[in-house]
Amino acid sequence: MTGALQPWHWIVLIAIVLLLFGSSRLPGLAKSVGQSMKIFKKEVNELREDKSGNAADNAPGGSTTSSPSSTAGPGAGSGTDSVPGLISNKDRDIPKA
Template sequence: MGAMQPWHWIVLLVVILLLFGSTRLPGLAKSVGQSMKIFRKEMKDLRDDDKDTDGTAAAPGGATSGTTGTTGTGTTGSSGQVPGIVENRDRDIPKA
């Protein structure tokens, strides 16, 4: 009862085709493939960064050599802020 039999897969494919239609499935597959490609690239970059920082000593400014912090992958920039975050002082919202 635990394993899916071939007719289960056929029913599942028919339901997916009915829900999404044959015109949207290629676009969906393409976007999933692009997402996986980006995910793999970021994971490789993280592994490479870990290897780079493990063997190096800290620079006099407190930063490790070889890292700039401007990649936009969640690292902080030179000002110590996370990219994409807007502070309250930058907004045009009147204070009550």
Template sequence: MLSNLNGWHLLILILVVLLIFGAPKLPGLARSLGQSMRIFRSEVKAMKDDDGKDSASSGSTNASTESGNDKPAKPAS
């Protein structure tokens, strides 16, 4: 869909955006969009860091529980 856009299409799109929002509001919209993108990127990075920490800690926990207790658990009565 976006691969079919050429220069004229982009120019018309920019003019429509200017007509809808007005020139004075565009810097505020761009600033707000930039802040939203920055927050989104930081949250994605934090999620990736958390996933890395979880997989590293679960690997060490599994190794310690496998070698720690060889007796089977008693069934509940």
């Protein structure tokens, strides 16, 4: 067990965290980490859904149009607040960093 953390390592780590952050700030820190993880999981799931949706569009026998709004005509949109002629963020090709 040369690379594993021993129980006394955990005790020292917890003591240092308590000294740095204090017991009054830890619940708020845990809440913000939990919210961040929830948002992260939601975004990952949306990316997976978009990726699987794009794979279905590119499959043989799939849709031949470039976007659903191109054949729908003017004024068509996903909701009442959509503006004809504007491209939504999900339809935009964003370069990867």
